[in-house]
Amino acid sequence: MLDCHNATFLMSQARERPLGLVERMRLRLHAAMCSACARFERQLPLLGEAARHHAGGGEDGSNV
Amino acid sequence: MPPPPSPIDPAALARIRSDMLRFARLQLGNDDEAEDVVQEALAGALKNAVSFRGEAALKTWMIAILKNKIADMLRKRQRGPVTASQLCGTEDDGPLPALFDRRGMWRDGARPARWEDPEADIHSRQFLGQFDACLNKLPPQQGRVFLMREVVELEAGEICAELGLTTQNLHVILHRARLALRACLQHHWIDRES
Structure with a gap:
């Protein structure tokens, strides 16, 4: 059984590499039972989006 | 009615330039190279700049160009002599x-x-x-x-x-x-x- 630390590690890696079938299954199983990790997963891409806006590369680019 | 296109304001350009520099320095860890990429990006951007709806649109475009220049510079480094990364450790x-x-x-x-x-x-x-x-x-x-x-x-x-x-x-x-x-x-x- 995947713990939260390792679940978030896989979620993070999924932004750099495709996860394998077993990894995906373990992750889905964990996220289905753990709302905190499910939130973490939804918030991950937002960090990248915020970073792009912060750098001025967002669609309105008005913020730094 | 949409606002008419306005020429690029030098003060806005100075602000954008300093943000670009900060960003490039962080990415490249080298002031000279950062100055170079920002200069290139600005020159490239201004050559093609006709009109922008304000500072925000101009900046978005310039940052996009800058990102490409930085990526090029980082890729070029890989083929060159090994650079001891300032941050490796x-x-x-x-x-x-x-x-x-x-x-x-x-x-x-x-x-x-x-x-x-x-x-x-x-x-x-x-x-x-x-x-x-x-x-x-x-x-x-x-x-x-x-x-x-x-x-x-x-x-x-x-x-x-x-x-x-x-x-x-x-x-x-x-x-x-x-x-x-x-x-x-x-x-x-x-x-x-x-």
């Missing part, structure tokens, strides 16, 4: 706040909370100010790697080659950066009203 792990307990479960105060309206936040100047503060709290290598990946959008392999990291290192650094950044934002932004 022991700090890549950085201190991680104790988010998980010994069983690897979220500690009570660290559990990700619901983020009500992230899209609105990402467009708010206040939020981006907080984001900046959180980014600056990361160990320098973590922050740099995170930006190389998420803003310059280099592939994992390119970042590893540039910084002399193994893939596993890179995954660990990015995981820590994201955990720390998210925790900081939760602490200073998401939880601010509760």
